[in-house]
Amino acid sequence: QAVETPFVKDLSVVFLYFSGGASHIETFDPMMDAAPEIRSQTGEVATTIPGVSFGGTFPRLARHAQEMSVVRSFHHRNTDHVKAHVEVLTGGMDPTGQRKTGFSMGSLYARLAGTNSPRTGLPVYSLLTTPEIDPQYRQELTRVRRGSWAGSLGSPYSPFEPGSKSAIVDNMTLNLPQDRFADRRRLLSSLDSWKRRHDQIASVGGSSKFNDQAVDLLLGSASTALDISLESPALVRRYDTSHIPVGFKKFKPSPLGKQMLMARRLCEAGCRFVTVHSPGWDMHADKNNPGMVTGMEMLGRTADQAVSTFLEDVADRGLSRKILLILSGDFGRTPRVNKNGGRDHWARLSTLAFAGGDLRMGEVVGKAARNGGEPQSFPVSLSQFRATVTQSLIDVGQFRVNSSVPRELASLVENQVPITQLMP
Structure with a gap:
C-alpha cells in the first residue's frame, strides 16, 4: 500500500554513483595550475561558466555547466571501499561504515514518503545495476548493494532492483x-x-x-x-553507450546510457529515489585496475555521453526542475599520481556535482587547497550532503506540521544543515 504525504515534494533524485571512487581532479576540478603530478592527466575543457573548467573527458558536460553545480570541497575520512560505500550512501549516518547505525538515504526517503508511489504503486526507491563479468566490477556491485541497506528501518525499505531475482x-x-x-x-x-x-x-x-x-x-x-524499447529509436541511440567497452580483465559493452534512460522512465512512473551503479572508477593503475588516462577515456567518455543526454532529454520533457541528478562516489583519489599513472584512495576531497531539481545551478562551491588534497574553503560534509538531498525531496515546514514519524527520524529532516550555497 502507498500513503499520501503532504510534505513530500513532487521531485525525484537520480544518484549516479561512481563506484570505486572517481577522481575529483579528472572530473570537475582539473587544477591545471598545479604541479604536473597533481593536475588532471586528461587535461581540461572550458565550461559555460567563465573561469571554470572540467576534466578533459567531459566536453559535453562542460556545455551543460550552467545547468549544474559542482562542489570542490566535499570530504570525509573513510578510504576503505566497503566502509566508504556505506558511509556515503547513508549520507554519514553510519560514520564507521560497518552497518552498525543508520540506513541508506533512499531507505530514509521510503520510510518518510511511503514505500510505493500513491499514483502507480511503483516502489519509490530503486537501485539500477547490471550483471558484471569483470572481477573488480563484481566486487563493487556487492559493495553498492551492501551500502544501499535499510538498516533498522527493515527490509520493506530496501531498494527495488530491476533485473534481480x-x-x-x-x-x-x-x-x-x-x-x-x-x-x-x-x-x-x-x-x-x-x-x-x-x-x-x-x-x-x-x-x-x-x-x-x-x-x-x-x-x-x-x-x-522498465521497457526502454517503448522509447523512440533515435533517443535510445543518443543514450546508447554500448559502443564503449568497459572493464579491465573482462570487458562488456557499457550499459550506462540505457541505465540513465531507465532512471528517467522510473522517475516518470513514480519512483522518487533511483541509485544508478557505475562501477570501475578505482583507477590505481595496478594488476586489477586501469590508470587515470585509460580509465577516464573509458568511463569518463561514457559518463559524458550518458549524463549529457540525460540532461538534454529531461529538459526536452520539461522535467529539469522535477529531477535532481547527483554525481558522486565512495571517495576521491590521491592528489598526486602514482608511479604507474594511477591515483589511489583519498577521501579528504571527493567528487560531488548536482544538476536540476530546485537547487541553485551554475554554482561552484568551495575550493581545493593548492595541493589538491583537502578543502581550502567552504568544506562540505556528508551530513550537509544528506541534508541537501533530503530537503530537496521533503518540504521541512510541511513535515513539521504533518509528520508523525518518530523523533529520531524527524531529526534527520528538521535539524540538519544543507549546502547553503545551493539552497533556493
Whole structure:
C-alpha cells in the first residue's frame, strides 16, 4: 500500500554513483595550475561558466555547466571501499561504515514518503545495476548493494532492483495468461463489492485504489517503465553507450546510457529515489585496475555521453526542475599520481556535482587547497550532503506540521544543515 504525504515534494533524485571512487581532479576540478603530478592527466575543457573548467573527458558536460553545480570541497575520512560505500550512501549516518547505525538515504526517503508511489504503486526507491563479468566490477556491485541497506528501518525499505531475482521483481511479472488474470480481477471486484456492502470499516474505501495500483504494476504504466524499447529509436541511440567497452580483465559493452534512460522512465512512473551503479572508477593503475588516462577515456567518455543526454532529454520533457541528478562516489583519489599513472584512495576531497531539481545551478562551491588534497574553503560534509538531498525531496515546514514519524527520524529532516550555497 502507498500513503499520501503532504510534505513530500513532487521531485525525484537520480544518484549516479561512481563506484570505486572517481577522481575529483579528472572530473570537475582539473587544477591545471598545479604541479604536473597533481593536475588532471586528461587535461581540461572550458565550461559555460567563465573561469571554470572540467576534466578533459567531459566536453559535453562542460556545455551543460550552467545547468549544474559542482562542489570542490566535499570530504570525509573513510578510504576503505566497503566502509566508504556505506558511509556515503547513508549520507554519514553510519560514520564507521560497518552497518552498525543508520540506513541508506533512499531507505530514509521510503520510510518518510511511503514505500510505493500513491499514483502507480511503483516502489519509490530503486537501485539500477547490471550483471558484471569483470572481477573488480563484481566486487563493487556487492559493495553498492551492501551500502544501499535499510538498516533498522527493515527490509520493506530496501531498494527495488530491476533485473534481480528478488521477490518484489517476481511480483511485478504477470505469471498468468491475461484472460485468467482478468477472471481473477473480476473475482477481486466481486469481493470488493461484498466488502462495501457488509464492512463498515472506513479504510475499506481505499481498497479498490490499492487493488488498482497492484493491477497497474502488472499490466500498466509501472511495469512498462522498465521497457526502454517503448522509447523512440533515435533517443535510445543518443543514450546508447554500448559502443564503449568497459572493464579491465573482462570487458562488456557499457550499459550506462540505457541505465540513465531507465532512471528517467522510473522517475516518470513514480519512483522518487533511483541509485544508478557505475562501477570501475578505482583507477590505481595496478594488476586489477586501469590508470587515470585509460580509465577516464573509458568511463569518463561514457559518463559524458550518458549524463549529457540525460540532461538534454529531461529538459526536452520539461522535467529539469522535477529531477535532481547527483554525481558522486565512495571517495576521491590521491592528489598526486602514482608511479604507474594511477591515483589511489583519498577521501579528504571527493567528487560531488548536482544538476536540476530546485537547487541553485551554475554554482561552484568551495575550493581545493593548492595541493589538491583537502578543502581550502567552504568544506562540505556528508551530513550537509544528506541534508541537501533530503530537503530537496521533503518540504521541512510541511513535515513539521504533518509528520508523525518518530523523533529520531524527524531529526534527520528538521535539524540538519544543507549546502547553503545551493539552497533556493
